[in-house]
Amino acid sequence: MSSTTTRRDFLKRTGVLVVGFSLGLHSRADAAVFETGAAPAANQLDSWLAINADGTITVYSGKVELGTGVSTALRQIVAEELDAPFEKIAWVQGDSDRTVDQGSTVGSQTIKRGGAQLRMAAATARAALLELAAPKLGAAPGSLEVASGVVRVHGDPSRHISFAELLGGKRFERTVNSAAVPKATTAYTIVGKPVHRVELPAKMTGRHTYVQDVKVDGMLHARVVRPASIGAKLLSVDDSALGAIPGARVIRKADFLAVVAPREYDAIRAAAAIKPAWSESATLPPMDELKQTLMSIPSTERGVASDGTSGAGRVAKRLAATYKWPFQMHASIGPSCGVADVRNGKATVWSSTQGSHTLKSAIAHLLGMQPDDVHVIWIEGSGCYGHNGSDDAAADAAVISREVGAPVRVQWSRADEHGWEPKGAAMVMQVAAGIDASGKIADWDYQVWTPTHSSRPGAQPGGEANFIAARLMGMVPSSRGSLGGERNAAHTYSVPAMKVRAHLLERAPLRTSSLRGLGSPQNTFANESFMDELAQLAGVDPIEFRLRHLSDPRAVAAINAVARLAKWTPRVSGSSRAPSNGVARGRGMAFVRYEGTEASVAAIVDVEVDQAQHRVRVTHAYVAHDCGLIVNPDGLKNQIEGNVIQAASRALNEAVQFDRSRVTSLDWRGYPILRFADAPDAVDVVLIDHPELPSVGAGEASTSPIPAAIANAIFDATGVRLRDVPLRV
Amino acid sequence: MPSSTIRITVNGAAHDIDAAPDTPLLYVLRDDLGLTGPKFGCGLGQCGACMVHIDGAAVHSCRTPLSAAARGPITTIEGLGTPEKPHPVQQAFIDEQAAQCGYCMNGMIMSAAALLAKTKSPTRQQIRSTLNGNLCRCGTHMRIVRAVERAASLGASQSGGSDE
Numbered sequence: 001m002s003s004t005t006t007r008r009d010f011l012k013r014t015g016v017l018v019v020g021f022s023l024g025l026h027s028r029a030d031a032a033v034f035e036t037g038a039a040p041a042a043n044q045l046d047s048w049l050a051i052n053a054d055g056t057i058t059v060y061s062g063k064v065e066l067g068t069g070v071s072t073a074l075r076q077i078v079a080e081e082l083d084a085p086f087e088k089i090a091w092v093q094g095d096s097d098r099t100v101d102q103g104s105t106v107g108s109q110t111i112k113r114g115g116a117q118l119r120m121a122a123a124t125a126r127a128a129l130l131e132l133a134a135p136k137l138g139a140a141p142g143s144l145e146v147a148s149g150v151v152r153v154h155g156d157p158s159r160h161i162s163f164a165e166l167l168g169g170k171r172f173e174r175t176v177n178s179a180a181v182p183k184a185t186t187a188y189t190i191v192g193k194p195v196h197r198v199e200l201p202a203k204m205t206g207r208h209t210y211v212q213d214v215k216v217d218g219m220l221h222a223r224v225v226r227p228a229s230i231g232a233k234l235l236s237v238d239d240s241a242l243g244a245i246p247g248a249r250v251i252r253k254a255d256f257l258a259v260v261a262p263r264e265y266d267a268i269r270a271a272a273a274i275k276p277a278w279s280e281s282a283t284l285p286p287m288d289e290l291k292q293t294l295m296s297i298p299s300t301e302r303g304v305a306s307d308g309t310s311g312a313g314r315v316a317k318r319l320a321a322t323y324k325w326p327f328q329m330h331a332s333i334g335p336s337c338g339v340a341d342v343r344n345g346k347a348t349v350w351s352s353t354q355g356s357h358t359l360k361s362a363i364a365h366l367l368g369m370q371p372d373d374v375h376v377i378w379i380e381g382s383g384c385y386g387h388n389g390s391d392d393a394a395a396d397a398a399v400i401s402r403e404v405g406a407p408v409r410v411q412w413s414r415a416d417e418h419g420w421e422p423k424g425a426a427m428v429m430q431v432a433a434g435i436d437a438s439g440k441i442a443d444w445d446y447q448v449w450t451p452t453h454s455s456r457p458g459a460q461p462g463g464e465a466n467f468i469a470a471r472l473m474g475m476v477p478s479s480r481g482s483l484g485g486e487r488n489a490a491h492t493y494s495v496p497a498m499k500v501r502a503h504l505l506e507r508a509p510l511r512t513s514s515l516r517g518l519g520s521p522q523n524t525f526a527n528e529s530f531m532d533e534l535a536q537l538a539g540v541d542p543i544e545f546r547l548r549h550l551s552d553p554r555a556v557a558a559i560n561a562v563a564r565l566a567k568w569t570p571r572v573s574g575s576s577r578a579p580s581n582g583v584a585r586g587r588g589m590a591f592v593r594y595e596g597t598e599a600s601v602a603a604i605v606d607v608e609v610d611q612a613q614h615r616v617r618v619t620h621a622y623v624a625h626d627c628g629l630i631v632n633p634d635g636l637k638n639q640i641e642g643n644v645i646q647a648a649s650r651a652l653n654e655a656v657q658f659d660r661s662r663v664t665s666l667d668w669r670g671y672p673i674l675r676f677a678d679a680p681d682a683v684d685v686v687l688i689d690h691p692e693l694p695s696v697g698a699g700e701a702s703t704s705p706i707p708a709a710i711a712n713a714i715f716d717a718t719g720v721r722l723r724d725v726p727l728r729v
Numbered sequence: 730m731p732s733s734t735i736r737i738t739v740n741g742a743a744h745d746i747d748a749a750p751d752t753p754l755l756y757v758l759r760d761d762l763g764l765t766g767p768k769f770g771c772g773l774g775q776c777g778a779c780m781v782h783i784d785g786a787a788v789h790s791c792r793t794p795l796s797a798a799a800r801g802p803i804t805t806i807e808g809l810g811t812p813e814k815p816h817p818v819q820q821a822f823i824d825e826q827a828a829q830c831g832y833c834m835n836g837m838i839m840s841a842a843a844l845l846a847k848t849k850s851p852t853r854q855q856i857r858s859t860l861n862g863n864l865c866r867c868g869t870h871m872r873i874v875r876a877v878e879r880a881a882s883l884g885a886s887q888s889g890g891s892d893e
């Protein structure tokens with residue numbers, strides 16, 4: 001049997017019932033690419049898009065929709081470059097057999113890098129269509145133009161031919177031209193427009209398929225039963241109560257424990273009915289010693305920046321401060337879910353992973369299979385904001401499916417998600433600086449203690465050990481270095497002497513991985529709180545103080561724009577307000593140039609502080625945002641508003657609680673996130689568009705300045721400087 | 730609990746469900762009836778992702794046993810409207826582009842629709858307090874409130890009829 005028939009039979013047999021798939025499964029002009037099991041080649045135009053016989057255009061995107069609207073924005077880019085009608089574009093995303101490996105959908109790189117790749121593919125396709133049309137229309141390619149999926153003779157539109165007539169159902173058979181000339185941005189008609197999100201009507205009417213909704217013929221329901229504490233060993237399992245639950249059984253592989261049953265509620269009951277015995281030990285530090293713990297874990301020092309010599313001779317006043325940030329959660333509203341069908345040496349996995357191609361290899365290594373025998377089909381999940389439990393749930397499903405020889409759906413419980421998702425990293429930041437007699441910074445010394453912000457499964461052998469399932473089965477992840485903790489450790493202000501060091505911890509009390517912004521919100525909280533502290537020391541308005549140290553015109557423009565938007569009145573922080581009715585009000589600002597070179601974001605927040613009730617609410621937030629060329633302004637605003645609220649929640653509410661052996665924040669009471677009652681009255685955003693400049697990422701950047709802006713506003717309101725997140729009055 | 734047959738009415742159609750009476754309605758809807766609009770978020774009555782209407786009132790289907798779900802007609806988000814013919818609340822959410830991942834939307838829309846069926850022109854404060862038990866991690870709160878206000882101005886309450 002050839003692998004072709006195997007894959008097809010396999011798809012047929014698994015009988016995917018899910019609506020959303022039908023779009024993806026038809027219409028490949030030539031299916032040869034996905035029959036091999038290997039990812040399509042990036043240099044082949046047919047890997048990116050197909051002109052179908054019915055006039056639709058199917059685009060194959062390795063980047064996936066994570067709830068931020070990028071699949072709409074990417075469609076705009078393709079429609080623009082191809083001069084194709086937006087609504088004729090069908091979208092296939094994150095399928096390890098059928099989409100190019102564009103790298104995982106992470107780090108706010110989707111429009112910047114993924115969009116650039118799709119733009120070149122579409123530009124190549126447009127040129128190819130012109131070439132094909134020239135002989136048919138009896139005109140030189142130079143005399144042709146493209147509009148709305150039709151090639152026509154310039155000045156003689158009656159001579160025209162559609163994309164489908166030119167190529168419908170056939171392959172381009174050419175490589176992507178890396179020298180193709182994309183359209184001038186001045187000619188854009190759809191990029192830059194607030195096009196409505198394509199999938200929202202389905203999402204608003206309960207018809208959108210999330211990974212939690214995937215149903216495969218013959219599928220069993222599984223629940224994982226995680227150890228009673230971190231590192232606990234499974235001694236025995238009493239499953240005598242399962243007799244009363246139809247079809248329920250236990251799956252055990254070392255410390256990996258799960259139950260399966262034909263019906264979902266029976267799986268839930270079975271998970272509660274078995275009685276595992278665990279040997280536990282205390283592996284965690286006392287929560288109130290987190291700072292000392294982080295600062296004493298063995299670490300490697302990395303120099304992030306070192307400019308100039310000490311400003312000692314010029315310093316008039318000195319200040320030093322330490323800031324702390326706790327472990328936080330992704331806290332997706334839908335707990336992670338994975339579906340897998342592992343039979344006859346092949347595996348199909350449905351997952352809301354950020355990286356289908358990496359997941360495919362990692363699952364193959366976990367199961368002892370060849371990567372090309374594993375097919376990962378991405379299906380949207382609940383918003384993830386980084387590396388949540390999606391990959392782990394997929395691995396759980398694969399392990400269990402192989403054991404039972406049937407398709408398996410693993411749905412994590414709320415406690416599984418809260419307890420076992422990888423956590424955003426706790427960090428400690430120390431800053432010391434001096435200001436000179438003129439009120440300018442003379443020197444700056446910054447240190448951060450940070451665990452890694454990435455423990456994703458890797459595509460290389462050994463990378464699978466990062467799955468929870470692998471760890472529970474006895475694998476030990478090898479250290480892959482530390483990532484993300486230095487993000488925005490160095491600010492972008494001009495100071496004559498600056499030293500920035502990161503202490504990269506060898507380990508952390510809890511498993512840490514990417515949460516929106518990685519180390520940037522933490523570092524920006526420290527840098528931008530400290531900027532306000534220095535402004536105070538210098539007796540200067542916080543905005544004026546920042547502008548004294550900025551030469552980057554885009555930074556200056558963003559700060560001035562937000563000041564205008566909020567009608568900022570220059571003053572020394574904390575000088576103006578008296579509480580009324582026990583509620584103090586204040587206003588604070590912060591700025592970040594994300595990763596030093598990406599989006600410029602300036603934020604101002606107004607807060608009300610009820611000290612008797614220990615309650616802080618952001619009443620109004622203002623953001624000015626410059627990320628270069630804007631593809632979809634409404635999608636961008638939506639993302640910024642979301643970042644403001646999520647960041648306010650992280651700054652004011654959130655810290656993962658744990659005892660000496662386990663995470664104890666296991667539900668929404670134990671890990672409260674911002675609710676409607678605490679939401680701002682308004683979030684106002686001003687977008688600074690630069691069509692002449694390339695787009696940079698906008699997914700995360702506006703998270704970073706918010707916590708410091710809030711801390712600065714609380715100081716303005718109360719005169720109390722809070723340096724520990726969550727900010728508690 | 731041994732299973733028994735229980736009759737429930739969902740989106741206007743009667744179904745005889747053969748399941749243990751303590752089975753949460755959520756799993757019956759999603760697994761037996763293929764209505765996956767209601768979402769599993771916590772199973773604890775803490776997030777609102779699973780909301781449906783029973784007799785016009787928004788309830789947590791994750792905490793409603795099948796036996797109690799028979800007490801009145803059930804409407805799920807699929808029964809409110811379709812992508813082609815959305816309910817005014819759904820239309821308002823689309824108009825305001827009031828979602829990011831959308832996982833919480835079921836609860837937001839079912840809560841809002843139940844509110845507007847009873848209160849034609851709620852204050853912003855009423856909207857916020859009604860939705861306070863519905864969690865959204867993407868931070869779409871501002872747009873959601875705007876969408877409910879827009880739905881109110883579109884007269885969402887008049888179409889309460891589709892809500893049984």
Ligand code: FES
Nearest residue numbers: 770771772777791
């Ligand atoms: S799933 Fe029912 S309230 Fe969370």
Ligand code: FES
Nearest residue numbers: 831833865866867
């Ligand atoms: S839109 Fe994602 S949780 Fe609300």
